[in-house]
Amino acid sequence: MPATAQGPASRDAQPWPRRERGFSTDTLESLLLSLIAMAAAGLLFGVFLAAQGHDALAVYRTLYLGAFGTRFSIESTLTQAAPLLLTALCTLIPARVGLLVIGGEGAVVLGGLGAALAGVALGGASEVVGTVLTIAAGALAGGLWIGAAGALKHFRGVNETISTLLLNYIAIALLNHLVSGPIRDFSQTLKAQSWSIPKGFMIGNIPGLSVHWGLLIGLVVCAALHLLVRHTTFGFAMDILGGNRRAAQMTGLPIGRLILIPCFLGGAAAGLAGAIEIVAVHGAASESLVVGLGYAGILVAFLARQNALAVVLVALVLGGISASGGLLQRRFDIPHAATTVLQGLIFLCVLASGTFRGRLLPRRWAA
Amino acid sequence: MTGTFDLGWWGVPLAIVAGAIRVSTPYLLVSLGETLTEKSGRVNLGLEGTLVLGAMSAFATCYLTGSPWLGMLAAGVAGSALGLLHATICNLPRVNDIAVGIALFIFGIGLAFFLGKPFIEPRAAMLPGLPLGNWSDNPAIRSAFEISPMFFVGIALAIILEWGFTNTRWGLILRIAGESADAARAIGLSVHRVRTLATMAGGFLSGLGGGFLSLYYPGNWNEGLSSGQGLMAIALVIFARWRPLRCFYASLLFGGATAIGPAVQTVGISEGYYLFYAAPYLLTLGLLIYSSSRTRTLAGAPSELSISR
Numbered sequence: 001m002p003a004t005a006q007g008p009a010s011r012d013a014q015p016w017p018r019r020e021r022g023f024s025t026d027t028l029e030s031l032l033l034s035l036i037a038m039a040a041a042g043l044l045f046g047v048f049l050a051a052q053g054h055d056a057l058a059v060y061r062t063l064y065l066g067a068f069g070t071r072f073s074i075e076s077t078l079t080q081a082a083p084l085l086l087t088a089l090c091t092l093i094p095a096r097v098g099l100l101v102i103g104g105e106g107a108v109v110l111g112g113l114g115a116a117l118a119g120v121a122l123g124g125a126s127e128v129v130g131t132v133l134t135i136a137a138g139a140l141a142g143g144l145w146i147g148a149a150g151a152l153k154h155f156r157g158v159n160e161t162i163s164t165l166l167l168n169y170i171a172i173a174l175l176n177h178l179v180s181g182p183i184r185d186f187s188q189t190l191k192a193q194s195w196s197i198p199k200g201f202m203i204g205n206i207p208g209l210s211v212h213w214g215l216l217i218g219l220v221v222c223a224a225l226h227l228l229v230r231h232t233t234f235g236f237a238m239d240i241l242g243g244n245r246r247a248a249q250m251t252g253l254p255i256g257r258l259i260l261i262p263c264f265l266g267g268a269a270a271g272l273a274g275a276i277e278i279v280a281v282h283g284a285a286s287e288s289l290v291v292g293l294g295y296a297g298i299l300v301a302f303l304a305r306q307n308a309l310a311v312v313l314v315a316l317v318l319g320g321i322s323a324s325g326g327l328l329q330r331r332f333d334i335p336h337a338a339t340t341v342l343q344g345l346i347f348l349c350v351l352a353s354g355t356f357r358g359r360l361l362p363r364r365w366a367a
Numbered sequence: 368m369t370g371t372f373d374l375g376w377w378g379v380p381l382a383i384v385a386g387a388i389r390v391s392t393p394y395l396l397v398s399l400g401e402t403l404t405e406k407s408g409r410v411n412l413g414l415e416g417t418l419v420l421g422a423m424s425a426f427a428t429c430y431l432t433g434s435p436w437l438g439m440l441a442a443g444v445a446g447s448a449l450g451l452l453h454a455t456i457c458n459l460p461r462v463n464d465i466a467v468g469i470a471l472f473i474f475g476i477g478l479a480f481f482l483g484k485p486f487i488e489p490r491a492a493m494l495p496g497l498p499l500g501n502w503s504d505n506p507a508i509r510s511a512f513e514i515s516p517m518f519f520v521g522i523a524l525a526i527i528l529e530w531g532f533t534n535t536r537w538g539l540i541l542r543i544a545g546e547s548a549d550a551a552r553a554i555g556l557s558v559h560r561v562r563t564l565a566t567m568a569g570g571f572l573s574g575l576g577g578g579f580l581s582l583y584y585p586g587n588w589n590e591g592l593s594s595g596q597g598l599m600a601i602a603l604v605i606f607a608r609w610r611p612l613r614c615f616y617a618s619l620l621f622g623g624a625t626a627i628g629p630a631v632q633t634v635g636i637s638e639g640y641y642l643f644y645a646a647p648y649l650l651t652l653g654l655l656i657y658s659s660s661r662t663r664t665l666a667g668a669p670s671e672l673s674i675s676r
Contacts, residue, residue: 156659157659158656159655161674162674163652165598165602166602166651166652167652169648177640177641299473335480335481335484344470344477347469348456348467351456351462351463351470352459
């Protein structure tokens with residue numbers, strides 16, 4: 001049985017374009033489209049800045065300096081990019097089977113909560129085991145959270161976009177409830193936060209860099225999931241389902257598994273991001289988990305056009321934009337929100353550019 | 368909350384009612400706007416951005432001109448502008464309306480925070496309330512029954528839309544575009560134009576909802592002004608099954624659920640405060656699970672809607 005009634009009414013306005021294997025015309029076109037879209041967004045943002053009386057070129061120079069200009073700014077860009085690598089996968093992996101999941105924010109929160117609780121519970125364990133289990137608990141919590149949305153989709157036909165949106169708010173309310181009472185560390189009077197995980201469970205920085213190990217974890221997970229979707233039978237089956245549900249059914253593919261596992265994996269990636277925030281940065285669950293990592297991840301996923309390796313590049317660019325916000329504010333007295341405006345413009349331009357897909361390059365280029 | 372002045376435990380239901388009316392008004396306006404948009408067959412998920420930009424525009428305009436009503440107009444116009452942007456991009460072939468909504472959500476909030484930075488400190492004139500509690504000498508009751516005219520504007524709109532969808536030519540055109548784009552094209556309608564206008568009108572109403580936030584309750588402008596009312600309105604429309612009058616009841620229910628927390632806190636109960644915030648979302652999710660099915664679309668949902676397919 002189909003999970004949704006995709007009758008003849010379904011049209012071509014799919015959120016995600018189809019793809020071919022290898023470095024094909026499609027890949028080239030995706031790259032070109034993304035570049036053109038970003039250039040257009042940059043131009044629009046420049047006009048916007050000029051209209052506000054700023055020197056757009058000087059702002060862009062500073063943006064570059066703040067993102068990639070110095071060792072310090074590169075490190076801060078990498079730190080900003082690390083969680084985005086993982087939260088992007090929360091939208092990207094389910095998108096391969098045609099689902100539009102926007103629940104990264106909630107999965108991050110659940111992952112952080114799961115990690116904090118596991119870390120506290122594992123108090124007596126040895127450091128390595130404790131760290132690994134703490135992080136795994138976060139990934140599991142996030143995976144189950146989005147996996148639940150996948151199950152609702154498959155078994156009840158509940159729209160996954162709406163359910164994950166609702167789950168974001170439920171997760172945040174749950175976090176606020178727990179850290180304001182049941183698991184609150186009352187010795188911390190400055191802000192409501194949970195009990196802290198043991199100091200020994202915290203992961204430090206990559207040697208020689210002031211960037212925590214979460215970056216490496218993010219890169220490894222991106223690469224692993226890229227392999228899964230591009231080079232395994234399961235990934236191929238996912239593509240069939242994402243491309244044509246009916247074909248997938250006719251071929252006898254296990255639709256349920258093909259919906260639940262990608263949702264679980266996506267949620268686990270975002271949960272991992274939340275867990276890393278706990279073991280690398282905060283040490284305890286609190287409101288600090290809710291800073292829009294999940295929503296930024298959606299943007300990264302769309303910009304990367306469902307390519308898990310492109311996520312790395314895009315996360316760096318967006319991390320750089322976020323990292324330079326502070327410098328822009330100091331140097332030009334431009335509100336920090338300028339970086340949000342730029343991100344929104346990039347997002348809009350990328351979506352609009354999708355309309356030229358398949359029309360930008362002549363098809364005969366395809367070898 | 369002043370609602371409990373001298374009333375003891377009776378203050379709690381009073382505070383909930385007063386709070387529900389106050390909190391529900393933006394929900395009502397935004398959800399009516401979203402209903403209007405979704406009836407035409409499109410989802411605008413960016414209403415949170417529209418709401419916040421509307422709030423900023425209203426406050427800034429009111430601060431600069433001194434007229435709160437001009438502020439509300441500015442909020443509506445700003446909302447329509449974002450609606451026009453949404454519709455224009457969605458009118459391009461092969462663009463997903465939900466994704467555009469998320470982009471507008473980010474863009475609208477960024478724009479509002481950027482342009483609204485200078486207006487965080489000052490005070491502006493507020494929208495006047497209607498003193499409907501003057502029959503009572505009790506100041507708590509008086510303040511509880513000082514109700515914004517926008518609440519009644521919302522009720523009137525809900526009734527007009529409920530009637531208009533089924534009984535006017537415009538309502539019919541809107542529903543054709545939402546139920547079957549092919550049928551609409553077959554009778555010579557421009558589906559794009561209908562949806563553009565519907566999205567702009569929806570944006571106008573959402574902008575008004577934002578203006579209510581900054582000019583009436585809570586009545587200031589800062590970056591934490593909205594607590595997700597724009598996103599919740601999307602859930603609310605589903606909860607109301609795309610019926611304007613049910614949007615009104617659902618808004619009161621959601622508003623009441625949000626008002627329970629602060630109201631019981633005034634009498635010293637603070638346990639589970641945050642769980643009440645989750646109540647509307649849990650209710651909507653429960654309703655979705657209950658009413659969805661693997662084999663058919665949601666009852667009441669326009670069939671062209673991407674979330675009902």
